[in-house]
Amino acid sequence: MMKFIHLVQNELTKQLKKVSVIVMIIILLVLSAAYPILKLIVQNISENQFYPAFSYYQNGELADGETYREIQEEMLKNSGLTDKEQALAQQLMDLDVDYYQMCQDYKIGYPDWRSEEMSTLRDTHMLAAVQKMLLDGESVEEIYRAVEGMNYTYSVDQSGTGDDTFLQEMAALPKEDLQKQYDENIQKVNEYYQAIVQNDYVGHLKKDLLPAANENITMLEEQLKQPGLEDTVKEQLNYQLTLIKTEREIIQYRIDHEVMYDPDDWRHNTLLSLYAQTANANESPVTQEEFWDQGYNYRYSSYEQYVESVEKSRKEAEDQIALCEYSLEKGTPMMENNDGTRNLLAGGLVFTLLVMVICIMVGGGIMSSEYSKGTVRLLMLRPVSRWKIIMSKFVCTLLFGLCCMAASGLVQAIAGGIIYGFSDLLTPVLMMMGGAVTEVPFILWYVAAGLFAGINVLFASCLAIALSTLFKNTALAVGLTIFATLSGSIVTAMAMDLGWSWIAYTIFPFYYMGGFVVSGASGMFGTALPISPIYGAILLSALSVICVIVTTIVFQKRDVKN
Amino acid sequence: MAAVLEIKNVCKHFGKKTVVDHVSFSVNEGEIFGFLGPNGAGKTTVIKMITGLIRIDEGEIFVNGYNVAKNFEKAMARVGGIIENPEMYGYLTGRTNLKIYSRMHGNVDDARFQETIEMVKLGNRIDDKVKRYSLGMRQRLGVAQAILHRPNLLVLDEPTNGLDPVGIKELRDTLHTLSREQGVAVLVSSHLLSEMELMCDRFGIIDNGKIIDIKTMDSIQLNEQNLARYHLEVSDIERASKIAAELIPDSAPSIDGNCIDLSATREEVANLNKAWIENGLLVYELSPVHKSLEDEFMDITHGSKTQLR
Numbered sequence: 014m015m016k017f018i019h020l021v022q023n024e025l026t027k028q029l030k031k032v033s034v035i036v037m038i039i040i041l042l043v044l045s046a047a048y049p050i051l052k053l054i055v056q057n058i059s060e061n062q063f064y065p066a067f068s069y070y071q072n073g074e075l076a077d078g079e080t081y082r083e084i085q086e087e088m089l090k091n092s093g094l095t096d097k098e099q100a101l102a103q104q105l106m107d108l109d110v111d112y113y114q115m116c117q118d119y120k121i122g123y124p125d126w127r128s129e130e131m132s133t134l135r136d137t138h139m140l141a142a143v144q145k146m147l148l149d150g151e152s153v154e155e156i157y158r159a160v161e162g163m164n165y166t167y168s169v170d171q172s173g174t175g176d177d178t179f180l181q182e183m184a185a186l187p188k189e190d191l192q193k194q195y196d197e198n199i200q201k202v203n204e205y206y207q208a209i210v211q212n213d214y215v216g217h218l219k220k221d222l223l224p225a226a227n228e229n230i231t232m233l234e235e236q237l238k239q240p241g242l243e244d245t246v247k248e249q250l251n252y253q254l255t256l257i258k259t260e261r262e263i264i265q266y267r268i269d270h271e272v273m274y275d276p277d278d279w280r281h282n283t284l285l286s287l288y289a290q291t292a293n294a295n296e297s298p299v300t301q302e303e304f305w306d307q308g309y310n311y312r313y314s315s316y317e318q319y320v321e322s323v324e325k326s327r328k329e330a331e332d333q334i335a336l337c338e339y340s341l342e343k344g345t346p347m348m349e350n351n352d353g354t355r356n357l358l359a360g361g362l363v364f365t366l367l368v369m370v371i372c373i374m375v376g377g378g379i380m381s382s383e384y385s386k387g388t389v390r391l392l393m394l395r396p397v398s399r400w401k402i403i404m405s406k407f408v409c410t411l412l413f414g415l416c417c418m419a420a421s422g423l424v425q426a427i428a429g430g431i432i433y434g435f436s437d438l439l440t441p442v443l444m445m446m447g448g449a450v451t452e453v454p455f456i457l458w459y460v461a462a463g464l465f466a467g468i469n470v471l472f473a474s475c476l477a478i479a480l481s482t483l484f485k486n487t488a489l490a491v492g493l494t495i496f497a498t499l500s501g502s503i504v505t506a507m508a509m510d511l512g513w514s515w516i517a518y519t520i521f522p523f524y525y526m527g528g529f530v531v532s533g534a535s536g537m538f539g540t541a542l543p544i545s546p547i548y549g550a551i552l553l554s555a556l557s558v559i560c561v562i563v564t565t566i567v568f569q570k571r572d573v574k575n
Numbered sequence: 576m577a578a579v580l581e582i583k584n585v586c587k588h589f590g591k592k593t594v595v596d597h598v599s600f601s602v603n604e605g606e607i608f609g610f611l612g613p614n615g616a617g618k619t620t621v622i623k624m625i626t627g628l629i630r631i632d633e634g635e636i637f638v639n640g641y642n643v644a645k646n647f648e649k650a651m652a653r654v655g656g657i658i659e660n661p662e663m664y665g666y667l668t669g670r671t672n673l674k675i676y677s678r679m680h681g682n683v684d685d686a687r688f689q690e691t692i693e694m695v696k697l698g699n700r701i702d703d704k705v706k707r708y709s710l711g712m713r714q715r716l717g718v719a720q721a722i723l724h725r726p727n728l729l730v731l732d733e734p735t736n737g738l739d740p741v742g743i744k745e746l747r748d749t750l751h752t753l754s755r756e757q758g759v760a761v762l763v764s765s766h767l768l769s770e771m772e773l774m775c776d777r778f779g780i781i782d783n784g785k786i787i788d789i790k791t792m793d794s795i796q797l798n799e800q801n802l803a804r805y806h807l808e809v810s811d812i813e814r815a816s817k818i819a820a821e822l823i824p825d826s827a828p829s830i831d832g833n834c835i836d837l838s839a840t841r842e843e844v845a846n847l848n849k850a851w852i853e854n855g856l857l858v859y860e861l862s863p864v865h866k867s868l869e870d871e872f873m874d875i876t877h878g879s880k881t882q883l884r
Contacts, residue, residue, distance in 0.1 A: 019678040026675060030667055387662035391720060394626035394658065394730075395679040396651035573628040 024409030078114030126274035362527030376477030466527030523549030609778030661717025665706030
């Protein structure tokens with residue numbers, strides 16, 4: 014045993030004194046230390062970048078209000094509308110251009126609650142304008158042509174049918190009712206406008222959004238009470254009802270806890286995620302006919318597989334909802350919703366790929382260089398069995414990889430802690446375990462996640478050493494291993510394009526196990542492939558063991574001829 | 576005298592080709608055994624089989640009584656070697672290189688480590704990187720790694736390759752010291768015969784994978800006592816050759832300028848010299864043409880297709 018430790022020590026000595034290895038270690042550590050800083054810089058840049066709620070890019074540059082007007086006027090001129098229709102369209106266009114200008118005047122952009130409300134404001138205003146036209150006695154046909162000619166259909170028509178049904182319906186209303194709707198819309202426009210101009214989010218929530226949600230809920234509930242509804246319609250209404258109820262809860266929570274629209278506030282992020290996941294959790298699969306008609310079959314090999322994947326993402330979404338609710342209730346920020354050290358470290362698992370490259374470099378030359386330099390002869394006439402020599406090389410490379418990962422993680426934690434604060438490291442990670450939300454200490458989670466991500470390092474090292482021993486050629490060993498590991502994303506994407514779902518059972522989708530930890534299987538490749546990270550972990554580990562066994566047997570039997 | 580290394584009927588095939596064909600010999604304690612043969616005769620293959628680098632197809636090899644194929648670690652425990660050039664890790668210092676090898680033995684303490692460095696006279700260059708060493712220094716480091724763990728069998732494959740005369744002499748002296756003073760058995764292979772002559776007690780000649788002959792150095796030197804060829808230079812070659820022909824009738828002389836080469840016993844040559852001087856001739860040179868290992872070797876491998884370089 015002592016002798017074996019000495020052998021490993023020898024291998025480490027040989028590797029750690031190589032200039033190439035030292036340079037790679039320095040690069041790894043420098044990047045690890047710079048990673049939190051780089052992330053911060055990138056964040057600052059993107060935060061300072063202005064993405065207006067309404068934008069039109071001409072030759073790669075954001076058009077200002079004046080340019081936008083000219084473009085729209087040009088379009089109007091070439092629309093082939095009659096003068097009368099043009100005059101109607103002009104009214105809608107003026108609104109469009111005004112609100113376009115307003116985004117730039119008030120710096121309304123993403124991410125900002127106002128940017129979300131801007132389209133409601135503009136669309137409501139346009140709808141009101143159309144209603145005014147009807148009240149003024151314009152013909153449905155002319156209005157429709159004006160709306161369609163300038164591509165405003167989907168702004169004005171909130172039912173989204175795309176034809177003039179909505180105009181017909183409005184025209185059919187008694188004049189008083191239409192007038193009432195018009196007045197309500199104008200009032201809504203005024204309220205939204207005031208809220209946006211004053212940037213008064215809480216006021217907007219209380220005065221506008223909460224009542225609107227309540228109203229919607231009452232309306233939907235009434236609709237559901239109507240007798241003789243078709244099942245599909247019922248399903249659709251229930252879906253909307255669930256979403257709006259969630260929205261109301263979120264609004265209420267924001268008001269009660271004064272949660273602003275602020276991406277730096279983890280509660281805000283959690284609420285956004287809660288809403289998105291509620292939508293996912295309540296989505297039901299399309300019917301078999303729709304599956305074929307709407308082109309789903311290009312992404313899924315069969316209808317059953319599609320249904321299965323919808324079911325799977327529904328379950329994932331339900332878990333996420335439970336986690337979000339627990340997080341808000343206990344005041345424990347979830348890692349992905351809180352821009353802190355934990356989130357930074359989780360993203361930093363990507364450094365396992367760099368460690369993998371270093372290990373491929375070390376492992377790919379560990380045996381072949383002994384052959385090419387001739388040192389293998391002096392190595393093997395020692396009173397040491399061959400299997401010990403080859404095993405010491407495996408152990409050395411893996412130990413080296415583990416140390417690199419630990420060192421990188423530690424450097425990231427220190428650099429990240431200095432920037433984002435160390436206290437975040439003490440916040441537990443929330444996980445679903447056996448159907449219940451469980452708090453796991455972050456350090457424990459991080460070590461486990463690191464080891465899981467480290468399976469890539471294990472496999473790459475074992476493969477590189479195996480090829481290095483079998484072919485006695487460093488370049489070949491390194492090249493083939495790089496292909497078998499790092500090309501995974503390209504190969505998987507290509508296979509998905511070709512509809513080869515069997516790619517899910519090869520090593521290729523599992524080139525970065527850390528990705529599964531951070532964003533889950535669906536986050537890596539969507540839901541189209543039946544990819545299981547656990548399967549991947551078992552596959553890679555089993556292949557690593559096979560590499561070790563084959564290499565040991567071959568090395569044990571082979572003559573040293575050079 | 577106990578046999579440290581015993582090779583019994585060893586064979587090796589590379590594909591259909593038989594590279595080593597029923598080779599048997601043994602090397603005793605305190606003995607330097609030369610292993611001679613032209614390039615490609617199978618010397619290195621035999622040496623690699625002794626050190627476990629190449630598997631043994633047939634036959635057995637024992638080192639200190641342990642079977643190399645079955646009990647490798649014990650058999651190798653007291654073996655040191657240099658196979659072809661002693662290639663080291665060039666980017667490491669000489670000391671680190673030695674440290675790596677010493678860790679693989681387990682019986683090398685610091686005192687022995689230091690002693691070895693002094694023995695091979697690497698001095699303060701031991702802490703330089705090996706890639707900056709001269710060939711001679713590398714060879715000395717190679718010797719150091721071979722003797723570090725006090726082996727009682729040294730296996731050296733072409734150790735004089737590329738060494739200058741000083742280096743060769745150093746190596747020879749080291750080997751003599753080890754075998755005479757510490758009783759180390761040494762197996763040296765070479766195709767440079769003149770070197771072997773000065774180094775070995777016994778030698779085996781291998782050609783085409785077969786041991787052709789095993790001789791002791793003494794038996795060759797004994798031959799020299801009897802009939803040998805001599806090279807002489809005198810002032811008057813005509814008179815001299817006439818006298819020589821009278822004195823030694825079947826001497827098969829060959830004349831070249833003022834020189835004459837002939838075969839004779841020691842006594843006959845001495846008498847010839849005396850006769851020349853009494854006849855007023857000046858004798859400038861009288862030297863034996865060595866009936867040396869090389870000649871023996873040429874005689875033995877005569878007719879073999881392989882050419883000696």
